[in-house]
Amino acid sequence: MIFREVEDPDLIARTKRGKVDAYNVLVSRWEKRVFNYLVRLVGDREDAMDLSQEVFLKAYRNLGKLQDAARFGPWLFRIAHNEAFSHLRRKRPEVEMESEPAGRIAGPGMEPLEAALAVRHALGRLSEDQREAIVLKVYQGFKFEEMAEVLDCPVSTVKSRVYAALDVLKETLAPIDTRGAQ
Amino acid sequence: MNCPQQDLKGYLLGELAEAERRQVADHLSGCSGCSEEMARLRLTTAALGQLHEQEIPCRIAFVSDRIFEPKGWNRLWNSAPRLGFASAVILAAAILVHALVRPGPTAAEVAAMEARIQREVASRVQADLIPVMEEIQYLQKRAAVSYRNSLYLENRP
Numbered sequence: 222m223i224f225r226e227v228e229d230p231d232l233i234a235r236t237k238r239g240k241v242d243a244y245n246v247l248v249s250r251w252e253k254r255v256f257n258y259l260v261r262l263v264g265d266r267e268d269a270m271d272l273s274q275e276v277f278l279k280a281y282r283n284l285g286k287l288q289d290a291a292r293f294g295p296w297l298f299r300i301a302h303n304e305a306f307s308h309l310r311r312k313r314p315e316v317e318m319e320s321e322p323a324g325r326i327a328g329p330g331m332e333p334l335e336a337a338l339a340v341r342h343a344l345g346r347l348s349e350d351q352r353e354a355i356v357l358k359v360y361q362g363f364k365f366e367e368m369a370e371v372l373d374c375p376v377s378t379v380k381s382r383v384y385a386a387l388d389v390l391k392e393t394l395a396p397i398d399t400r401g402a403q
Numbered sequence: 404m405n406c407p408q409q410d411l412k413g414y415l416l417g418e419l420a421e422a423e424r425r426q427v428a429d430h431l432s433g434c435s436g437c438s439e440e441m442a443r444l445r446l447t448t449a450a451l452g453q454l455h456e457q458e459i460p461c462r463i464a465f466v467s468d469r470i471f472e473p474k475g476w477n478r479l480w481n482s483a484p485r486l487g488f489a490s491a492v493i494l495a496a497a498i499l500v501h502a503l504v505r506p507g508p509t510a511a512e513v514a515a516m517e518a519r520i521q522r523e524v525a526s527r528v529q530a531d532l533i534p535v536m537e538e539i540q541y542l543q544k545r546a547a548v549s550y551r552n553s554l555y556l557e558n559r560p
Contacts, residue, residue: 273459339450359452380413
């Protein structure tokens with residue numbers, strides 16, 4: 222007998238029929254990705270955790286509005302994006318006092334390697350839009366088309382943000398020999 | 404210096420269609436400037452890979468009370484007094500149904516019942532009142548005798 226893993230659209234359909242356990246499985250599949258996306262945007266683990274809970278709560282409440290279950294990922298990250306930027310707008314004065322927002326990412330569970338510090342420094346040089354584009358593309362593995370859904374902007378805008386961010390990062394990171402840090 | 408018409412970043416990020424991807428790959432094999440640029444881009448993404456994913460501090464407790472707590476009527480139904488309340492309702496319903504469904508007595512039954520009551524009352528009267536009446540008559544006789552005797556003593560010379 223061949224056992225097939227339950228796909229996200231199946232779990233979504235069962236959740237819509239009121240099966241809370243199905244949504245729990247869905248959350249367990251996506252929570253780490255959403256948390257890491259948020260922690261790299263807001264730079265604080267506690268805030269990212271609170272926001273993650275809010276994201277999944279809002280997703281549950283609005284799951285009925287999701288037309289195409291196959292697009293759950295971009296739809297979920299769209300909610301996370303909105304939550305993150307609402308949070309950043311509320312905390313704007315505090316954030317602006319920081320010269321390198323991404324530098325605040327350091328905390329328990331992070332690598333103490335020199336390369337990791339250099340990466341955090343380099344990410345801190347990017348604008349918020351560019352940093353989010355890199356997080357979605359490099360760390361979350363979304364395609365440009367999916368990122369356009371998450372960010373609610375044209376694919377061309379997504380592409381230009383990623384390319385511009387790579388140019389900035391390349392200037393900082395390309396000279397680093399990462400092999401020595403492994 | 405790389406060739407601006409070559410989409411090296413799209414190639415690196417896997418965003419090119421198959422035909423375009425092959426074209427860039429062919430170009431890279433013969434262009435030192437683009438190869439050098441591609442090496443720097445690969446070094447950049449490799450460096451980004453040094454920042455690993457963080458473990459989530461705890462499982463997300465999305466099952467909030469606001470969403471999943473039972474509704475008001477459901478909470479009442481599942482509360483401790485539920486059994487008592489349900490029992491009282493069932494008992495009241497049973498009494499009501501019994502009162503509505505039970506047939507009333509016929510005229511003959513009523514007459515028989517009244518006759519039985521009268522017989523019962525008469526027998527009770529006979530059993531209880533007659534001894535009392537006899538006691539009263541006995542006391543009256545004694546009182547009359549005593550009165551006659553007292554007159555006799557008073558009139559005696």
